[in-house]
Amino acid sequence: MVNIPKFFKEGEANTPRLVLPLLPLRDIVVFPFMVAPLFVGRAKSVNALSEAMNKDKVVFLATQKKAGIDNPGEQDISEIGTIGKVLQLLRLPDGTVKALVEGKGRARVVRFLPEEEFFRVELERLVERELSPAESTALMRSVVEAFEEYAGHNRSISKELVSNITSITDPSQMADTVASHFSFKLEDKQRLLDSLELTERLPLLLSLIKMETEVFRMDQRIKTRIKEQMEKSQKQYYLNEQMRAIKKEMGSEDDLNDEIREIEEGKADRANNVLTNAPHTMQRVIADNWDRPYSRELAAFPSAATREHKSWPTVGRVDGAYGDRNLVCTCPPTEQYRG
Numbered sequence: 001m002v003n004i005p006k007f008f009k010e011g012e013a014n015t016p017r018l019v020l021p022l023l024p025l026r027d028i029v030v031f032p033f034m035v036a037p038l039f040v041g042r043a044k045s046v047n048a049l050s051e052a053m054n055k056d057k058v059v060f061l062a063t064q065k066k067a068g069i070d071n072p073g074e075q076d077i078s079e080i081g082t083i084g085k086v087l088q089l090l091r092l093p094d095g096t097v098k099a100l101v102e103g104k105g106r107a108r109v110v111r112f113l114p115e116e117e118f119f120r121v122e123l124e125r126l127v128e129r130e131l132s133p134a135e136s137t138a139l140m141r142s143v144v145e146a147f148e149e150y151a152g153h154n155r156s157i158s159k160e161l162v163s164n165i166t167s168i169t170d171p172s173q174m175a176d177t178v179a180s181h182f183s184f185k186l187e188d189k190q191r192l193l194d195s196l197e198l199t200e201r202l203p204l205l206l207s208l209i210k211m212e213t214e215v216f217r218m219d220q221r222i223k224t225r226i227k228e229q230m231e232k233s234q235k236q237y238y239l240n241e242q243m244r245a246i247k248k249e250m251g252s253e254d255d256l257n258d259e260i261r262e263i264e265e266g267k268a269d270r271a272n273n274v275l276t277n278a279p280h281t282m283q284r285v286i287a288d289n290w291d292r293p294y295s296r297e298l299a300a301f302p303s304a305a306t307r308e309h310k311s312w313p314t315v316g317r318v319d320g321a322y323g324d325r326n327l328v329c330t331c332p333p334t335e336q337y338r339g
Helices: 043-054 133-153 159-167 171-180 186-194 198-250 252-264 296-300 320-325
Strands: 018-025 035-040 058-063 080-091 097-113 119-125
Touching: 018 035, 018 043, 018 080, 018 097, 035 043, 043 058, 043 080, 043 097, 043 119, 058 097, 058 186, 080 186, 133 159, 133 171, 133 198, 159 171, 171 186, 171 198, 186 198
Parallel strands: 018 058
Antiparallel strands: 018 119, 035 097, 058 080, 080 097, 097 119
């Protein structure tokens, strides 16, 4: 990326002050070297752009202190802003205007001049103190490394942008270019714009990048955890639905639910029913004496699936559920089997 020289250099402090139309911005801070699209709808703002286009296309871009104010006064506009060049202007059918502007340099409002149709201000250009080569290299390297680390986590930042950032040799341009590609809070962006000393601006930018990197990492961890939980829940739901469908196909689920419902509603005896007496052996079902309150057929085939795939148990339950957990062998002692 070609190194663009500073718009204002040391020694220009005594140049004549500028008088420009002011465009108040709601939710954006325009930095020097930044190209940004603006949608303008308020009458004073549209008039300010018209005034700029009728002259040299230069306008002063200053952010409102509170974005919610529809008709800002002088006290509602930040003192430090950016002198911008209007690159394109498109008037839309609804009366609003779309403008493409490029930031050129920092300036401070000296005073508001009388004007009814739009804000007209007198400005003083702001001059930045040059850094020593060693100090500049150290601070720039730290910011670039932090930006590269953030770009490694955020795939929306292209390799071309990273390459362009690393090729910038001017510390002020590098700081402003990096800041324009982050979604910092509006107050933090204004603090960066207000910082004229690079020894203050670069460390502030570095801390904001590191904070943004940590927030991005945490956001990714939360999204990954939620995704894993959703996948686990969806998998469990799918398996449960699959099991329910299999049981329904085999006829076992509905039959079991019917048997439980009959017990709950009192239609079947709680102590003597097809569930508590299960399993039923073949010998018990075909015995001459059948004293159960339900049919032999229900005992033999509790579900429709068992009619085709019947596996007869060899023994019944001993002493109900208690016997299932406390089985007693009634076989003869092993000594009797010895020859």
